[in-house]
Amino acid sequence: MTTLTLGKALNAGLRRALAADDKVVLMGEDIGTLGGVFRITDGLKAEFGANRVVDTPLSEAGIMGTAVGLAYRGFRPVVEIQFDGFIYPGFDQIVAQVAKLHYRSRGNVRMPLTIRVPFGGGIGAAEHHSESPEAYFAHTAGLRVVACSNPADAYVMIQQAIASDDPVLFFEPKRRYHVKGEVDETASLADAKPMGVASVVASGTDVTLVTYGALVQTARDAAIAAAEDGVSIEVIDLRSLAPVDYATVEASVRRTGRLVITHEAGQQGGVGAELAASVTERCFEFLEAAPVRVTGHDIPYPPAKLERHHLPDLDRILDGVDRVLGRPNSLSGVEA
């Protein structure tokens, strides 16, 4: 075991993927000489060369579209989008080409792209640097969408994403890049938990709390706080947003009878909406209360000094837990 930050764990995972398969190429803005604005690709250009770790022009559609061409030729491009809010110029290539070419070519052309996206807020950043665009991609057939939350998962999941023959949107919780954890760099990928499987990161009996990315730590903290209040919360790190591991979520909800979902992204049409609907359809008779969503507001990401009023935090999550338990909460007395 090695102690690594989440960022360094990604770096180590990328290094191992580059070494394992010479068809793996990294592409992005500032990822080569600089090592990326978050240094996730630090040192990789020096180690593998400019044709494996490619500094590209400032053109997200260009990066995505040339990656499609490289995939046509048998490469496995790993694309870095510098910040979540910069992905939209590449949106057409992702949704119309990356997601659909395997289908459009009747399985003849594979698109094993990994699209790395540092996502979410909480770092006091400028506009367009704190967004959570995952639902756009979870909505798009042909894509897989995952989010890592800790160094051990980051190290394994980035390699699994690169090895996947399907395109993967890989969301990285940028405000957790510096969080440290134990990573087993000798572990075999074959033995690792598949990236499509969720993790129960805290066991509990009263409420199932589902989240992903940066909020996993917040949810765990909420579970500890709730325990002091006599409420037992089971925390699930979803890891895969498309497809969702409903087996794990359902098994938990059938035991607890209560579901709270939290994410930084807005509520409307979000991952939480889909999860609430699906869980309600699948285990309605086990539910003691309607599922509760604790999400970012449906607003453009606010200025840095307001972001704490936008992002779900420990107290807002606990307020949601109170709602699902029918205890006094922010909506007590309000007609539904």
Place this chain on the structure above:
Amino acid sequence: MTPSDRDATGLLTKPDHFVQLITPAGERRADAEHDPWVADVDAAALGRLYRDMAIVRRLDAEATALQRQGELGLWPPLAGQEAAQIGSARALRDDDFVFTSYREHAVAWCRGVGPAELLTVWRGSASSGWNPYEHGMAVPQIIIGAQALHATGWAMGAAWEGTDAASVAYFGDGATSEGDVNEALVFAASFDAPVVFFCQNNQWAISEPVGLQSKQPLARRADGFGMPGIRVDGNDVLAVLAATRIALDRARRGGGPTFIEAVTYRLGPHTTADDPKRYRTDDELTEWGARDPLTRLLALLGTMGVDIEGLERDIADEAGRAAAELRAAVTTIPDPEPMTVFDHVYAEPNTHLARQRDHYARYLAMFDETDAAASGAAGGAR
């Protein structure tokens, strides 16, 4: 350039405005710069180029007829653009790769795509008709200009692998306004990618004249991106062949990309769903009809001592047979099985889609049971 140099659509069409080796009247123009690139093209080779163009024109007309008769959902005719497509595609090697839009039926012909493969998409029977790796030709691209980036990425990869293969991005004048095409030009130039940007300027993007996309000849844009631009008479198959050979040679030698503007004309509608009478004049059609790519080559062959009546007769027979094959092929394209709607969304197993697939299979099975019950009630006589 003066306003009088422009024709009705604002286009420069005089020979000194582009590379032209065969005039519309069928005269061979001497061109010291470009002649060496087609020195091997003798009368027999020209006859083969004529054969290609005549057959694809016939196939194109047959496909249009098949659409009118309800056998195809849609067809985007290529009529008028035979020289641009045949001249460029016949310059390619098997290990090259082409990324086209949706009108490049003559390119498909050169890449060995068969009649049923060609029509599958337009019949609505499947989302692609051929395996791209069998023909070195990507699936057709409907999103305007998106394939320019794919060609560029493929070419970057080919160079990184140390091969001398090249790619060609086919797109139209309308696509030059898309961000994707401009970004492809940036990437290709910066990485010296072995890619040829082959722009068929057919004067119209559905109803919008090329003057709306550009205030100057499109080939001039190449300079701004740091690559050579060649403006060629796209209705002159020999000039197109020369220009494409020049561009491919540069690409293979590590010289990077080239932008070719082939000045041509879409004689037919944008697609069978379009009515060009709403936006262009009969005079314009007549004017461009006089620059037809087939007529001029036939005239040239006549001056070279070829028995053009015999040639025309033979090719007409062959084209007729090809058209009959196309017509026969369309009905051999199988209708897809309902459950194949779920096929190939993912390369790997997907739990979410597997569940939807299972649900839909159960739903469809209900009708089988209903049918069985109904036929049982009727005595099972079905």
